[in-house]
Amino acid sequence: MTLCDLTCDSLPQYVADGETESLAYASVRAHLRVCATCRAQALALRHVEQGLRNLPLVVHDPLLTARILRRVAAESDTIAEEWRLLPWAVWVPALAVVLAIVFAAASLPMPSSATLVQGLRAMLSGWLPSAPVQVDAVLFWAIWLAVFATSAGVGIGLSLSHWDSSASHSLGKVQSRVSGAAARLWGLARRTH
């Protein structure tokens, strides 16, 4: 690589930086003093730099702002729409699936509830010997089925709903609603405890 090639590589940045006297460009300045070709290139780059610094902006239609705001307003209406009650075309099949899962779970052949509960009690007693746990069989199954059905219902409902999970605006609303609900439950628990 010749000295001209090396200088040419540095020339655009040298000119863009205002042809400073800094030490970093000492070799460039030294070469320009003796090389007419590189001086001509520097002149051309100077014209380019001057032209680019005055590059005009493209003028847009003055009605662009109004069009943008109209489109954003329409988008806001769409987001509000997402938070209305799920349409019946979603609720009915989701509820049907949840009920089917619950009935299927309830009709499965299960080991004796009492045996299961005793096993659970023994396991928990082993972990917490000082705090034997009393678990009622009916309550145990009721809680298990309720958790299962709720989880299935929420999951199916969300997957079938029109809610756009990739929209952070919607996600922000979910976050604020969940945290609001959690705060209210916490407040209720503190008041009743």
Next chain:
Amino acid sequence: MNAPPSDLIVRAQEGDMQAFAALVQSTQTGVYNLAYSLLHSREEAEDLTQETFVRVWRALPGFRAEAKFTTWLYRITVNTCLNRRRQLSAEMAKVDGQTDPESVSIPEDEPTAATLRDERSAVLWRAVQQLPAKYRLVISLFYQQQLSYPEIARTLALPLGTIKAHLNRARQSLAKSLRGQQEGLDDPV
């Protein structure tokens, strides 16, 4: 372009449409020019500008002040435009087998012809439009939007060295074009 005041951004994040309108008015020219530099069409640039601000509206609650608002805004603009260019390439491929996004035609009517001061400015403008898109993009961000090198690097998620290399190659290419044009003008007929 000056950065919009932070209280305006906060109010827009809370859903204040007037604050958002003020944000749009202060930044739409930059967004429009960035879109135009990539797409070379006023209609596409306007459409992309609208789409960009819709995306900004959706994503605004999630904006954190760690980055400058304009850096974040231009990142959305660039991504939106690049997606559109990919769509255009795919459409072109279906129509005439071309896939080169650089074959988007240079507009015949220069929108800024009235504001170009002289023939040299007009020549430079045309030369800029003929640069590859990646060079036009950094030229627009550096000279029109007046972002610094680090800001451009953050906007485009590219190393600082790459940004400087793109700009320097663009400058060299433009200098070569201008010298060629000047020699053509100087040649006796």
